[in-house]
Structure formats: C-alpha cells, structure tokens
Amino acid sequence: MSKCPYHDPFKEAREKGPVLETEFDGDPVAMLVDFKAVRKACRDPKTFSSDAPFRIPIPREEDVRTVRQYPFEVDPPEHADYRAIVEPLFRRPTTPEYIEKMEDLVDELVRDAAGRDSIEIVREFAIPLQSKGLTLLLNMPMSEADIWIKWGTHVFRDESGVSKGHEMEAYTNSLFDKAEANPGEDFFSHLTKAEYRGRKLTREEMQGYANIAFAGGRDTVINAISMVVAYVAEHPEALDAMRENPKLIISGTEELMRYASPVTHLGRHCPVDTDVHGTKVKADHLISLNWAAANFDPKIFKDPEEVKLDRKPNPHVAFGNGIHNCLGAAHARLTIRTLLKKLCELTSSIELVDFHRKKEVEAHYTRENAFHTLNVKMAPATP
Amino acid sequence: MAKVTFITEDGNSHLIEDAEGSLMDIAVDNGIEGIEGDCGGVGSCATCHVRVKQEWMEKVGKAEELEQDILEFEDGTCSRSRLCCQIDVDEDLDGLVVEVAKLG
Ligand code: HEM
Ligand code: FES
Numbered sequence: 001m002s003k004c005p006y007h008d009p010f011k012e013a014r015e016k017g018p019v020l021e022t023e024f025d026g027d028p029v030a031m032l033v034d035f036k037a038v039r040k041a042c043r044d045p046k047t048f049s050s051d052a053p054f055r056i057p058i059p060r061e062e063d064v065r066t067v068r069q070y071p072f073e074v075d076p077p078e079h080a081d082y083r084a085i086v087e088p089l090f091r092r093p094t095t096p097e098y099i100e101k102m103e104d105l106v107d108e109l110v111r112d113a114a115g116r117d118s119i120e121i122v123r124e125f126a127i128p129l130q131s132k133g134l135t136l137l138l139n140m141p142m143s144e145a146d147i148w149i150k151w152g153t154h155v156f157r158d159e160s161g162v163s164k165g166h167e168m169e170a171y172t173n174s175l176f177d178k179a180e181a182n183p184g185e186d187f188f189s190h191l192t193k194a195e196y197r198g199r200k201l202t203r204e205e206m207q208g209y210a211n212i213a214f215a216g217g218r219d220t221v222i223n224a225i226s227m228v229v230a231y232v233a234e235h236p237e238a239l240d241a242m243r244e245n246p247k248l249i250i251s252g253t254e255e256l257m258r259y260a261s262p263v264t265h266l267g268r269h270c271p272v273d274t275d276v277h278g279t280k281v282k283a284d285h286l287i288s289l290n291w292a293a294a295n296f297d298p299k300i301f302k303d304p305e306e307v308k309l310d311r312k313p314n315p316h317v318a319f320g321n322g323i324h325n326c327l328g329a330a331h332a333r334l335t336i337r338t339l340l341k342k343l344c345e346l347t348s349s350i351e352l353v354d355f356h357r358k359k360e361v362e363a364h365y366t367r368e369n370a371f372h373t374l375n376v377k378m379a380p381a382t383p
Numbered sequence: 384m385a386k387v388t389f390i391t392e393d394g395n396s397h398l399i400e401d402a403e404g405s406l407m408d409i410a411v412d413n414g415i416e417g418i419e420g421d422c423g424g425v426g427s428c429a430t431c432h433v434r435v436k437q438e439w440m441e442k443v444g445k446a447e448e449l450e451q452d453i454l455e456f457e458d459g460t461c462s463r464s465r466l467c468c469q470i471d472v473d474e475d476l477d478g479l480v481v482e483v484a485k486l487g
Binding site for chain 2: 036039316330
C-alpha cells in the first residue's frame, strides 16, 4: 500500500482555483475544491439549494429510489421542522446506555475477529458492525440486522451496478405498516406518530427518512470501519500511541474521518444563473461541494497528506457543514471511537494479508477510499 | 478550580463552582443547553461556540486564525467568539462569564 492511499486527487485543481469544472450525468458541474469556498457555499442555501430530489447525491439517484430523502433534500425554512422530528433520535448515541451497548457490540466482534486465523474485514466485520450498530440507532432488535447484513455494501446497487433500491423501499414500507398496526419505540414507530406543522407525516415522507437512514449510513460507515482497520494494520505505532494516551482516540477519530472522507462530494442546485467564483452555472444546474478536497486543503490543514492523530484544531468537513451537517455523525463517531478503543484493548497485533481497493473513477479524478476486500490477521491481546 | 458562568440563549445564568479543564467538557458535563461538543473538542464541529464577555477577552484571548476560519461561517459570530473546547480553565479564569451562541 502506498504511504498515503487517500492521496489527494484534487491537488492540482485546487492550486488553480476554488472551482474544478467537471461533469456528471452528461451535464457540467462546478465542483468546489477549496475549504473556504465549500464552507461558504454550505451557508448559502438560497443560492445553493438542496431542494432537488435525487440530485443532491452526484451522480443522480432517480434509478435507485422513488422518494425524496428527508431532511436531506429540503431547504429552509421547512428543513428545520423536518430535521427537528428526528434530531432527538440521532442524539441518543451520546447517552451512557447507548455507549455501553456499542461497547458490548464492538467487544464481541473484535474478540471474534481476533480468535480467527484471518478475517475478511469488509464482509465479516465492517458490514456486521454497521448493520448491528444501526439497530441501536433505529432502536430495533439486533436480530433485524441479519436481514441488512445480506444486503452487501450498497443498499441501492449490487456489485454490477444494477438497481435494487425498490427492494429496500418495499422492506421499509412493510416496517411502517407494522409500526402503524403495533407502534413501539423504534425509529419507524416514531415517524408514524410524528407531526410536521400540525399534521401527520405522509407515507412518502416517512419513506424518505427511512431511505437515507439506510442508504446514507451504509457504505459511509462500512468504508470508514475498513479504512480504520487498514490504517492501524499498516501503522501499529498508532494503536500503541492510543494505548498510551487514550485521548488520542477522540482526536484520532476526527483525523481518520478527515483522511478517509467517506463521502467525496455532494451536490447543490442553482435555481437561477449563478456566478460561482467566475464559473457561470446555468439555472437548474449543479455545483458540487467536495468534502474530500476541502479536507486536504493545505491552507487549512498543515501537511494534509499526513495523519496526525493529535491534529487540533481539525475543522474537517467529512460530515458536511452547516444546517445539513450529518445527523448520523454522533453514531458514526461513536462507532469509530469504540472500534479504536477495542482494537487497543483486545488485540496485540493486526497484520495486513491482502486487499483489493475500490476506485471511484470520474471524468476528472480517480479516488480510492474503500475496499472490495481487506484480509487481515488479528492476534488477541495477551492477558 | 475556578467559578465560571454560562449565559444560555434563554437568558438564564448557570454558575459552575468547581470548573477545571476544557470549557467545553465543563459545559457538557453540566448539561449546558447549546453546547454539544460532538467532536470531543478538536475544533471540527463548532457545537461549542461561545461569546466571551468583553471584560474577560484580554485574559482568554482572541481565537487563533484557524479557529476564526471555523467560526467565520457560524451564526452569531462576533469578535468575542470562541470555540470553548479551545479554552482551558484554570485559576486565572476564576469568575469567567461566557454567552452560549445559538447552535447553527
Ligand atoms: C462515516 C459516516 C458518515 C459520513 C462520512 C456521512 C457524511 C454526511 C455528509 C457529508 C452529509 C452532509 C449532507 C449535505 O450537506 O447535503 C450528511 C448528511 C446526513 N447524514 Fe451522514 N454520514 C455518515 C453516516 C451517517 C449515518 C450513520 C446516518 C444515519 C443512519 C446518516 C444520515 C445522514 C442524514 C439524515 C443527513 C442529512 C441531514 C440534513 O440534511 O439535515 N449519516 N452525512
Ligand atoms: S467541541 Fe467540536 S469544535 Fe469544540
């Protein structure tokens, strides 16, 4: 593995200016690759709108879902009311009970991994951890994860790129049916009971919340877990440093999120002709907020291609920025922190056996931020 | 140990008698409304934005350049704005008063 596999593919573009003029789905897209430009655009939802269902993720997602995602594809002022409905659920990962459940879950998975001769991290570790972890967030029985584990890394497309989004929509729809008939304390029941501006949510809206909970929290978390395991396998000194100083687990989690930037970029829609740092964007066209490029901007991050576990301040935008910042961030942070903690506690060495990287190949860049497979050998800690 | 006071959005004052360490941790440990501290104090999340009372500005000090860059696009930022995870409380800051900014 090269020294920095997440090497910055936007370096040259950023040196030329804040905008990389690129294209997706046959249309021009003005991609912001400069930290300040990205953050500034996040704060201007009038000019750079999220009210464009299926088009905030780039490439567009009409072929894989039929519902607008909430509160992701909504602008102010409605956004705040939609977000408030689920915000309390997404804050639960900061409570002691939740933290304990996550510790138990990761403890079991790491012990199991360390007890084997070798383990394929993506399928046998990251997908189970992501799926079982999500039962905590959605407040479902852990056995439900058995269904999700079979879905693979992406819930929307199989390995050959064919859409399977309708299966997931049918599944979440059945969960709302169940919740309506027999409400409990889970995420789906919460939505069936919720009120938006004095009325119940429509089924389509409920489906939109469920859709992003499964899709937005899937490959992002799986890739983050795999990347963290690969990193510590390659850098045993990192785990030693965290064993010595557990505070590094917190700052290290942020730094590894910056470094991995699991979501490369997301779109915004320009309702009218807009001048974007000198690039003319036509009405109804897109700009892109490139989180990964912003996170390697040397004007903000000294030696951006180096992992510094104690980097502080570390104003990375891996979880976005502004009103749409990631609702799942508290859960994702807890997952990664707990993973690092348990790897420190329960393993004595992690050895990389082999791996097959996934490439994100686009018109103007290629990025490697995930794995098809990642085989490692973990040795249990000596008692 | 020091006494510090948080003035929350609703105008209420919250006095913490035995404060020490990161001002963000102190706020979170005492359940101060408006301080979340999501990133654990490394300056990524800006959910710990406070405005330091003018009379304390000299002792606490202004935000460094990078911290200013983070605060620049937050709501309610002014020249007294700080990320409170970047403020360490010790005896020197006994009596400190900060206003909690609205969460973006
Ligand atoms: C490492 C893991 C994750 C990363 C890197 C990540 C990244 C992001 C980013 C960059 C945004 C900003 C969207 C925008 O500005 O348009 C976002 C929003 C969002 N994320 Fe995540 N995410 C992660 C995990 C999760 C999880 C686990 C969930 C839920 C199960 C989730 C649910 C959401 C939702 C609902 C939003 C929309 C918030 C809004 O529009 O107000 N994410 N995420
Ligand atoms: S706690 Fe995240 S920026 Fe201060």
